[in-house]
Amino acid sequence: MSDNKPVPGTGGDHYIPYSERSGPESVVFFTRDLSAAGLIKAFERVSSVLAGKVAIKLHTGEPHGPNIIPRPWVKELIEKDIPGGVIVETNTYYDGDRYTTEGHRKTLKVNGWDFCPVDILDEDGAAMWPLHGGKWFKEMSIGRNLSKYDSMLALTHFKGHVRGGFGGANKNIAIGCADGHVGKAMQHTAEGSDNMWSIGDEEFMERMVEASKAVLEFFGDKVCYVNVMRNMSVDCDCEGVNAAPVVTPNVGILASLDMLAIDQACIDLVYAMKPEENHDLIERIESRRGLRQLTYMKEMGMGNDRYKLIDMDNGDVEICAKEAVKDVKPFVSDCGCCH
Numbered sequence: 001m002s003d004n005k006p007v008p009g010t011g012g013d014h015y016i017p018y019s020e021r022s023g024p025e026s027v028v029f030f031t032r033d034l035s036a037a038g039l040i041k042a043f044e045r046v047s048s049v050l051a052g053k054v055a056i057k058l059h060t061g062e063p064h065g066p067n068i069i070p071r072p073w074v075k076e077l078i079e080k081d082i083p084g085g086v087i088v089e090t091n092t093y094y095d096g097d098r099y100t101t102e103g104h105r106k107t108l109k110v111n112g113w114d115f116c117p118v119d120i121l122d123e124d125g126a127a128m129w130p131l132h133g134g135k136w137f138k139e140m141s142i143g144r145n146l147s148k149y150d151s152m153l154a155l156t157h158f159k160g161h162v163r164g165g166f167g168g169a170n171k172n173i174a175i176g177c178a179d180g181h182v183g184k185a186m187q188h189t190a191e192g193s194d195n196m197w198s199i200g201d202e203e204f205m206e207r208m209v210e211a212s213k214a215v216l217e218f219f220g221d222k223v224c225y226v227n228v229m230r231n232m233s234v235d236c237d238c239e240g241v242n243a244a245p246v247v248t249p250n251v252g253i254l255a256s257l258d259m260l261a262i263d264q265a266c267i268d269l270v271y272a273m274k275p276e277e278n279h280d281l282i283e284r285i286e287s288r289r290g291l292r293q294l295t296y297m298k299e300m301g302m303g304n305d306r307y308k309l310i311d312m313d314n315g316d317v318e319i320c321a322k323e324a325v326k327d328v329k330p331f332v333s334d335c336g337c338c339h
Contacts, residue, residue, distance in 0.1 A: 006135040006136055008201065008202040008203040008206055008292075009202050009206065009292055009295065009296060009299075010202060010292075011202075011291070011292065011295060012165070012201060012202045012205055012286075012288075012289025012290060012291050012292030012293075012295075013286040013287070013289050013291065014291060015267075015271055015286075015291060016291075016294075016295070016305075018268065018306065018320075018321075021305050021306050022306070023298075023304055023305070023306055024304050024306065025304060025306045025307050025308055026256060026257070026258035026260075026261035026303065026304045026306070026307045026308075027256065027257070027258075027261075027307060027308050027310060028254055028255070028256045028258075028261050028262055028265045028307045028308070028309050028310065029042055029045045029046070029254065029255045029256065029310045029312055030042075030252055030253070030254050030265075030309055030310060030311055030312060030313075030319070030324055031252050031253050031311075031312045031313050032251070032252040032313055032324075032327075033252065033253065033313065034228070034230050034250055034252060034253065035073065036070075036072060036073040036076040036077065038252070038253050039069075039073045039074075039076075039077050039226065039228070039253055040076065040077050040080060040081060041312060042226055042253045042254065042255035042312070043077060043081060043153070043224075043226050043255060044081065045255050045312070046224040046225070046226070046255045046256060046257055047081060047082075047153075047224060049151065049221060049222050049223070049224050049257060050082070050151040050152075050153060050222065050224060051150055051151050051222060052149075052150025052151060053084065053086070053148065053149045053150050053151075054082055054084065054085040054086070054149065054150070054151050054152070054153060055085075055086060055088040055119070055146065055149035055151070055152045055153070056074075056078070056082065056085045056086065056087045056088065056152075056153045056155055057088050057089075057152055057153065057154045057155065057156075057172055057173060057176055057177065058074065058087050058088075058089070058155045058156075058172075059089075059156070059157055059167075059172060059176065059236075059238075060087065060089055060107070060108055060111055060113050060118070061107075061111055062096070062097060062098065062107065062238060063097050063107050063110045063111065064110065064111070065111065065243070066231070066243070066333070067157065067159065067230075067231035067232075067233050067243060067246065068111070068157055069155065069157050069228050069230075071111065071112045071113065071115075074087075074155070075115045075116075078115075078116050082153070085116065085153070086116065086117045086118070086119050086149075087113060087116060087117070087118045087119070088118075088119045088120075088121050088143075088145070088146065088149070088177075089104065089108075089118060089119070089120055089121065089176070090120065090121045090122045090143045090176060090177060090178065090179055090180055090183075090184075091104055091120060091122055091123075091179070091180030091181075092104075092180055092184075092238070093180055093181070093184035093185060093188060093196065094196070094238075099180065101120050101123045104120055105118075105120070119145050119148075120143075120145075121142070121143025121144065121145040121146050121177065121179070122143035122144060122145075122179035122180055122181075123143075123145065124144050124145065125144045125179070126141045126142060126143055126144050126179035126181070126182055126183060127141070127142060127144045127147065128140070128141055128142075129141075129142045129214040129215070129217075129218060130214065130217070131210055131211075131213045131214035131217055132213075132217065133213075133300055133301070134210040134213065134300075135206070135210075136203075136206060136207050136210050137186065137207070137210045137211070137214075139214065140178060140183055140186065140210065140211045140214040140215075141178060141179050141182035141183035141186060142177050142178060142179065142183055142214060142215065143177060143178070143179045143183075144179075146177055146215070146218075147218070149219075150222060151219060151222035151223065152173075152215075152219050152222065152223045152224075153223075153224055153225075153226065154169045154172050154173055154223065154224070154225045154226070154259070155172075155226050155228075156168055156169045156171075156172040156225065156226065156227045156228065157227075157228050157230070157231070158227045158228060158229045158232060158263075158266045159231070159232045159233055159234075159235070159236060160232065160233060160234030160235055160236070160244075160280075160281050160284040160285065161235070161236045161284075161288070161290070162234075162235055162236060162284075162288075163188070163197065163200060163204060163288065164204065164205065164208065164236075164288060164290050164293065165205075165284055165285040165286070165287070165288035165289065165290015165291070165293075166263075166266075166267065166281075166284070166285050166290045166293075167236050168227060168262070168263035168266055168267075168293070169225045169227060169259045169262055169263050170208060170209060170212050170259060170260075170263055170293050170297065171208055171293075173211075173212040173215050173216070173259075174187065174207075174208035174209065174210075174211035174212040174215075175187065175208065175211070177211075177212075177215050178211055183211065186207070186211070187199065187204065187207040187208055187211055188204070200288070200289075201288070201289040201292075202289050202292040202296075205289060205290060205292035205293045205296060206292065206296045208293065209293060209296045209297050209300055209302070210300070212259070212302075213300060213302060216259070216302065221257075223257075223259075224255070224256075224257055225255065225256050225257070225258070225259055225262045226253065226254070226255045227253070227254045227255075227262050227263070227265075227266050228253050229250065229251035229252055229253070229254070229266055229269065230250045230251070230253075231246050231250070231331075231333075232246060232248040232250070232251075232270075232281060233245070233246045234280055234281055234283075234284040246331050246333065247280050247331060248270070248273075248277060248278060248280065248281045248331060249273065249277050249325075249328035249329055249330060249331050250328065250329075250331060251269050251324070251325055251328055252324070254266060256307070258303040258304055258307070259297065259302060259303050260294065260297040260298060260302055260303025260304060260305055261303050261304050261305070261306075261307040263293065263294060263297075264294050264305045264307070265307055265309060265321070267285070267291070267294065268321040269321050269324055269325050270282065270285075271321070272320075272321035272322045272324070272325050273325050273328065277328065277330075309321065309324060311323075311324070
């Protein structure tokens with residue numbers, strides 16, 4: 001860190017419409033098909049960058065968590081397209097069922113993540129990974145085992161988040177690859193504070209972005225992203241069965257090679273819904289200043305906030321966010337089918 005304390009940016013509660021953005025466009029693929037087949041279809045549009053030993057960064061959830069990506073979908077995807085893939089996770093910063101490796105492995109078993117290897121990345125400690133251009137960090141503490149992998153699929157359940165406003169691919173990588181004791185503390189806790197959650201608002205968003213940048217610098221262009229917009233509680237999967245009931249409609253599955261573009265597209269789809277559909281999630285995002293994740297990723301050169309949204313369900317035509325969500329239905333839980 002520099003000698004002078006950095007100043008966080010602002011505007012984390014301000015949504016920037018597409019027409020007010022500038023710069024190049026990336027590509028984001030979209031399907032309304034919320035199923036194993038839809039997940040596979042989306043993944044296969046971006047999977048060509050993966051090579052060697054593949055890390056699948058996935059939030060496997062607290063015990064019996066109702067909103068995580070359905071286990072059978074992930075099983076089908078891995079068996080068909082990533083037969084040597086390994087799910088990767090890290091232990092939690094908070095004291096709970098995934099705080100220790102032993103407890104984490106019990107939770108994995110409870111939730112049925114036993115059909116392929118799961119690597120708890122900080123089981124054997126952490127390593128400091130460099131990052132460039134950050135104002136909060138020059139390095140980030142990452143689960144040691146991640147360096148064993150050649151490429152990564154960030155398979156993300158997009159939802160709200162009590163600290164981050166929303167949890168997309170950025171949060172999945174930033175918090176999800178940082179080790180439980182040091183890396184997560186570097187993002188969440190001010191030095192010397194007794195409050196482990198003392199860092200919030202725009203500063204927290206920026207710290208997450210810098211943490212994920214350390215991971216992306218390591219993997220280079222060998223990362224692809226799939227975001228699943230289903231069971232979008234305002235709370236993270238860390239909340240497990242205590243997560244607030246879902247009220248936001250399910251939307252679909254997105255895939256991209258650009259982390260900023262895919263998270264921005266998910267946000268755009270949420271904002272394109274009717275007020276009665278998106279009110280709770282937008283309130284959570286803006287009250288936590290979560291949109292700073294997007295603007296800071298752009299400032300850090302980590303992707304584009306403009307993109308072509310490709311409708312895989314209709315011959316790959318380009319559509320806008322409002323078209324993608326015009327037929328969403330009120331949320332109905334289907335979690336009984338996957339646990």
